[in-house]
Amino acid sequence: MSRTFLKMNGLGNDFVVIETATQSFEPTPEEIRAIAKRPDSDGKGGGVGCDQVIAIDPPRAEGASAYVRFWNSDGEETGACGNGTRCVAWLLMQSAGKDAVAFDTVAGRLSGVAAGEKRVTVDMGQPGLDWTQIPLAEAMDTARVELQVGPIDAPLVHTPVCVSMGNPHVVFFVDAPVTDEFATKTGSLVEHHPLFSEGVNVGFAHVAARDHIQLKVWERGAGLTAACGTGACAAQVAAVRRGLTDRQARVEFESGSLVIEWRESDGHVIMTGPITMEYAGKLPEPVAA
Numbered sequence: 001m002s003r004t005f006l007k008m009n010g011l012g013n014d015f016v017v018i019e020t021a022t023q024s025f026e027p028t029p030e031e032i033r034a035i036a037k038r039p040d041s042d043g044k045g046g047g048v049g050c051d052q053v054i055a056i057d058p059p060r061a062e063g064a065s066a067y068v069r070f071w072n073s074d075g076e077e078t079g080a081c082g083n084g085t086r087c088v089a090w091l092l093m094q095s096a097g098k099d100a101v102a103f104d105t106v107a108g109r110l111s112g113v114a115a116g117e118k119r120v121t122v123d124m125g126q127p128g129l130d131w132t133q134i135p136l137a138e139a140m141d142t143a144r145v146e147l148q149v150g151p152i153d154a155p156l157v158h159t160p161v162c163v164s165m166g167n168p169h170v171v172f173f174v175d176a177p178v179t180d181e182f183a184t185k186t187g188s189l190v191e192h193h194p195l196f197s198e199g200v201n202v203g204f205a206h207v208a209a210r211d212h213i214q215l216k217v218w219e220r221g222a223g224l225t226a227a228c229g230t231g232a233c234a235a236q237v238a239a240v241r242r243g244l245t246d247r248q249a250r251v252e253f254e255s256g257s258l259v260i261e262w263r264e265s266d267g268h269v270i271m272t273g274p275i276t277m278e279y280a281g282k283l284p285e286p287v288a289a
């Protein structure tokens, strides 16, 4: 029997969401890639098409409503997905008729609360700031990483900040919002730089005001996405570390904004933003190996 899924997005960063209480889902990287492949991306047909695939498994611990797994469209599993976390929190609250929920991921426990019509606030926990938490391949001050891209005497971007939100992020501060082409060219160079032992999500952040960042993210294993929730969290944490923004800021993508607070009291990063339910569908049967 073919498996059902929900197609959702957070500011256009889109997901295929599969609940596994009633259907099994233990995908190979090839199966993830087949699901995530954009239809007609290469004229050879495609799958559903998404940036990430998300599994909502039955809970494994007291107090959690579920255990959640994330995969990038390249087939690799990742530890966090902010926009996806808001979508999962919304689904779990809807099905329980509640306005608060907690669930577990490989990166730890996350909690969400309803924040209005199809809007969710998620506590993303504390950021990882030590080089071993990003992780980096060598000891370094993550607030001023010795890395630059482009000509030595006129680098395109340099001296970024690194932050882990359960997944690795490097944030370059830029004087003006960057184009898709710049983010693609530069981000794809940095994504697999040897300094980042597990790869990295690459953010280009323009601080427009002390409460306003304009951001574009080249995602590890997914490329340029319309928005990136953990990227927005990382950019705000990076900006506060550099003294560029106050503790709460609006992080704006071309597709819309998230509100991110790096809470002074407990160091948790709180993200608020919209979710979109697109449609329900059936997965094609996996090709027999």
Ligand SMILES: N[C@H](CCC[C@H](N)C(=O)O)C(=O)O
Residues within 6 Å of the ligand: 013, 051, 052, 072, 078, 079, 080, 081, 082, 083, 084, 167, 168, 201, 219, 220, 221, 222, 225, 227, 228, 229, 230, 231
């Ligand atoms: N789109 C996701 C980020 C996925 C991160 C993934 N690209 C990784 O390898 O860490 C978000 O909203 O946070």
